[in-house]
Amino acid sequence: MSRYGASPLHLLAHVRVPAGIAGVLLLVYLPGITGKGDPVLEGVSGRTLDGALEAWLLITAALFAVSAVLYGVRRQRRA
Amino acid sequence: MAAEPAAPTISRRGLLAFVGAGSAAILITGAGQSVGGPLRRLAVLAPRGGDQGGGAEFPINKTARNAGVTPAMTGADYRLVLAAGGRELQLTRDDLLALSQRTETLPIACVEGWTATRGWTGVPLAALAAMAGVPPGELLVESLQPRGVLNQATLSRDQVADERSLLALTVEGEPLSLDHGYPARIIVPALPGVHCTKWVAALRFAA
Numbered sequence: 001m002s003r004y005g006a007s008p009l010h011l012l013a014h015v016r017v018p019a020g021i022a023g024v025l026l027l028v029y030l031p032g033i034t035g036k037g038d039p040v041l042e043g044v045s046g047r048t049l050d051g052a053l054e055a056w057l058l059i060t061a062a063l064f065a066v067s068a069v070l071y072g073v074r075r076q077r078r079a
Numbered sequence: 080m081a082a083e084p085a086a087p088t089i090s091r092r093g094l095l096a097f098v099g100a101g102s103a104a105i106l107i108t109g110a111g112q113s114v115g116g117p118l119r120r121l122a123v124l125a126p127r128g129g130d131q132g133g134g135a136e137f138p139i140n141k142t143a144r145n146a147g148v149t150p151a152m153t154g155a156d157y158r159l160v161l162a163a164g165g166r167e168l169q170l171t172r173d174d175l176l177a178l179s180q181r182t183e184t185l186p187i188a189c190v191e192g193w194t195a196t197r198g199w200t201g202v203p204l205a206a207l208a209a210m211a212g213v214p215p216g217e218l219l220v221e222s223l224q225p226r227g228v229l230n231q232a233t234l235s236r237d238q239v240a241d242e243r244s245l246l247a248l249t250v251e252g253e254p255l256s257l258d259h260g261y262p263a264r265i266i267v268p269a270l271p272g273v274h275c276t277k278w279v280a281a282l283r284f285a286a
Contacts, residue, residue: 010088017097024101025108029124043145045127045138046258055123 009078014071018063025056115195127193137187137195140272143257146224148278153223153262159246159279160221163211164286172262175248178202178210183243189272199266201247204239208284215240217285220265223278232274234267239284243268246279 031037032049033056042048089097111122115137119128128138143149159175161168181203186196208215218239224230238244244267248255255261260277267275 008087008090013089013093016089017093017100020097021101021104025104025124028105029108032125042142044141046142047126047129047139049125052124052126059123 009071009074011071014067015064018060018067021063022056022060025059029056113192113194115193128195137197137259138189138191138193139258140189140191141229141277143278146222146230146278147226148223148257150257153257153278157262159263160281160283161207161211162281163208163213163284166212168211172248175202175246175263179206180248181242181245183245183266185243185266185268187266187272187275191272197250198252199245199247200249200252201245201263201266203242204234204244204246204265204267204282205242207246207282208239211282211284213284213286219281219283219285220276220279221281221283222276223280229273229276232265232276234265234270234274238267238270241268246282 026033029052032041032052035049035053038048107121108124109122111119112125112127115128119126128136157172158169159172161170179202180200182198182200184196184198186194188194204218205215208218216236216239218234220232220234222230234244245265246263247260247266248263250259255264260279263279264277265275265279
């Protein structure tokens, strides 16, 4: 037990963590997700990043879903 | 430091896990860009390679279109120039295929950061040196690619003499695709991918 009591259960944390991870992925893969990098990439590699936006949205949705489930489980345990 | 800090909204352990999860997300989405095999499919946000036609699913470094290599340059009029000591031979792709072939499993290790190990079949560079009438020596490789710093590369005597060094015509039993260097490309052990010249137009051996 720390001096602040049990580890905090805050809804904010369960929004912040998936948003943070999705934000990092967005920042790193921005040229692909926006499609702005496609002309250069196609010349270099012969393929475009069609589907990167959808993939990022799916990953983001999955992160929030997992976080919501964890939040629910943690609340149940404390109730 | 605040005298009476607000109650924390995340534990120290939680914060460390947050940072770790962010790093893991980058690792998982990036691994498939460097490593081949099943991991390649994890790179959903920035995919490389995959089936792009021509039977070779490994990534392309530079497309023929970007390099300025057209199908006309690699068609029926294509001749490989084999030069040494002022003498010159011209070979069609069929002539090359009629020579004794050798298959080697070698990686293309691209400076872009990916590696793909494949089975390459073609004519050993040492055999081509012998055909040109010289012992293995320094070799200037010229590409059909009309411009750019990678339209030629020099190989050392040791690289030419290594029996695994090939002028590759096929990869994994399929003819090279145009984007992978058809009609012929260089593949040499432990040579950066950018020096494994694609669309080889001429091999000039030091006499």
